[in-house]
Amino acid sequence: MFCPRRNAALLKEREADRFHDECGVFGVHGHSEAANITYLGLYALQHRGQESCGIVSSTGREHYVHRSMGLVADVFGEKTLEKLPGRFAIGHVRYSTSGGSQLRNAQPFCATTDGGTVAIAHNGNLVNAPSIRRELEGRGAIFSTTADSEVIVQLLARSRERSLEERLIDALSRVKGAFSLVVMTPDALIAARDPHGFRPLSLGRLDGAWVAASETCALDLIGATFERDLDPGEVVVIRRGRLRTLRPFTPVETEHFCVFEHIYFARPDSNLNRNNVYTFRKELGRALAREHAIPADVVVPVLDSGNTAALGYAEESGIPYEQAMIRNHYVRRTFIEPAQAIRHFGVKVKHNAVRGVLEGKRIVLVDDSIVRGTTLTKLVTMLRSAGAREVHVRIAAPPTIGPCYYGIDTPTREELIAATHSQEEIRRLIGADSLGYLSLEALSKVSGGLKHGTCDACFSDKYPVAVEVEKVPPQLSLFREVEEER
Numbered sequence: 436m437f438c439p440r441r442n443a444a445l446l447k448e449r450e451a452d453r454f455h456d457e458c459g460v461f462g463v464h465g466h467s468e469a470a471n472i473t474y475l476g477l478y479a480l481q482h483r484g485q486e487s488c489g490i491v492s493s494t495g496r497e498h499y500v501h502r503s504m505g506l507v508a509d510v511f512g513e514k515t516l517e518k519l520p521g522r523f524a525i526g527h528v529r530y531s532t533s534g535g536s537q538l539r540n541a542q543p544f545c546a547t548t549d550g551g552t553v554a555i556a557h558n559g560n561l562v563n564a565p566s567i568r569r570e571l572e573g574r575g576a577i578f579s580t581t582a583d584s585e586v587i588v589q590l591l592a593r594s595r596e597r598s599l600e601e602r603l604i605d606a607l608s609r610v611k612g613a614f615s616l617v618v619m620t621p622d623a624l625i626a627a628r629d630p631h632g633f634r635p636l637s638l639g640r641l642d643g644a645w646v647a648a649s650e651t652c653a654l655d656l657i658g659a660t661f662e663r664d665l666d667p668g669e670v671v672v673i674r675r676g677r678l679r680t681l682r683p684f685t686p687v688e689t690e691h692f693c694v695f696e697h698i699y700f701a702r703p704d705s706n707l708n709r710n711n712v713y714t715f716r717k718e719l720g721r722a723l724a725r726e727h728a729i730p731a732d733v734v735v736p737v738l739d740s741g742n743t744a745a746l747g748y749a750e751e752s753g754i755p756y757e758q759a760m761i762r763n764h765y766v767r768r769t770f771i772e773p774a775q776a777i778r779h780f781g782v783k784v785k786h787n788a789v790r791g792v793l794e795g796k797r798i799v800l801v802d803d804s805i806v807r808g809t810t811l812t813k814l815v816t817m818l819r820s821a822g823a824r825e826v827h828v829r830i831a832a833p834p835t836i837g838p839c840y841y842g843i844d845t846p847t848r849e850e851l852i853a854a855t856h857s858q859e860e861i862r863r864l865i866g867a868d869s870l871g872y873l874s875l876e877a878l879s880k881v882s883g884g885l886k887h888g889t890c891d892a893c894f895s896d897k898y899p900v901a902v903e904v905e906k907v908p909p910q911l912s913l914f915r916e917v918e919e920e921r
């Protein structure tokens with residue numbers, strides 16, 4: 436029976452799937468331990484997605500795949516990795532909003548086309564995926580996932596070009612938005628970045644093999660040497676140990692590398708387009724101290740997200756840095772717990788105050804960003820009940836006023852506290868004595884030192900690629916996977 440409320444929830448879920456994916460990708464070509472190396476690479480990229488992961492390996496003739504919900508270390512054991520033979524492998528870690536957290540959306544996606552077998556691991560979000568999907572469905576296409584990335588597979592399968600490589604380029608020429616991809620064809624590893632260069636993708640070498648990874652921290656872990664980053668709009672094809680470069684897309688005027696990768700998302704030990712993340716965050720902290728100075732006794736980071744900016748703030752201001760909150764590392768990221776009720780609980784589980792450091796002190800509490808405001812509301816209360824005399828909150832980024840449509844998971848605009856409240860209202864809601872955000876101008880100044888142009892749409896509300904928000908036909912419903920119960 437058609438139930439409008441349930442259907443509305445499913446539609447919302449499907450829409451959410453299309454816009455909110457955070458992912459990491461990895462690929463290796465020409466190494467006897469391809470699956471093991473991919474496992475390690477994904478391990479280093481775990482922060483980019485914690486809900487599902489997968490590895491596809493290939494001997495050239497046979498292809499093997501294992502995908503599952505869960506963390507890399509839980510999903511892949513020695514025995515599973517042994518069942519992934521071959522000198523070629525790609526892998527993926529994924530996080531999406533609650534609606535999309537289903538096994539069918541776990542990547543890499545695999546397809547057998549009349550041109551051969553392909554597997555695709557995608558990081559980013561395609562803003563025109565809804566209309567392409569509707570068009571293809573109208574022509575009889577059957578989609579087996581709710582993820583935007585599947586349109587690439589479907590377009591590739593239908594392309595009239597000859598080789599899989601040409602078909603992939605044909606498919607990518609039709610999609611708009613963000614993609615950093617690794618693709619496995621029977622004989623080639625293909626890596627590609629969209630013309631705006633929203634998401635990172637680096638190339639490395641290991642024992643003569645080629646490696647592609649979302650972040651350089653994955654190259655470090657496996658002991659690969661960094662070769663270079665892919666350019667925006669570049670496609671590289673690695674076949675029989677040789678790398679060929681193509682630039683098949685219409686170039687755009689400026690690069691739009693996601694500034695939030697630098698601010699929060701990437702690991703501080705990574706270099707994004709040759710810019711060290713740690714150094715950048717420290718610079719933001721310094722700029723924050725110059726913009727929002729306040730007499731205080733200690734600078735305290737929100738671990739781990741505000742750590743590096745807090746160090747910068749402390750150095751610039753001369754106020755001592757103290758880790759006056761201890762983080763329990765066995766709790767998953769607060770932000771990604773599926774329900775608001777659990778999120779509230781999660782903050783308390785995650786951080787505990789060090790009373791001895793806080794008692795009677797004036798605190799500068801530094802974090803990278805405020806999204807819904809949940810974390811800071813809890814932490815300010817916690818610091819006060821541990822004896823802090825004053826709590827001054829400093830945020831090493833401008834107010835988050837717009838959702839990301841290019842691959843960072845952010846809630847809807849209505850849920851973003853800075854989109855709906857003034858700074859004074861936010862200060863009152865989180866219970867701080869003062870609140871200071873880094874200005875957009877200061878961020879632009881620090882970003883000016885980067886070796887590339889940036890996208891700051893979540894702070895400036897200026898979206899470099901128009902976003903398509905299309906309503907899905909209301910009669911649509913989804914099959915929901917149910918877990919086996921033992």
Ligand code: AMP
Pocket residue numbers: 699737740741768770771802803804805806807808809810811843844845
């Ligand atoms: P909230 O409690 O909703 O205000 O979330 C703020 C916290 O979430 C901060 O500590 C941020 O470091 C972190 N955060 C910001 N953006 C994201 C994101 N896209 N995914 C996960 N965590 C995030």
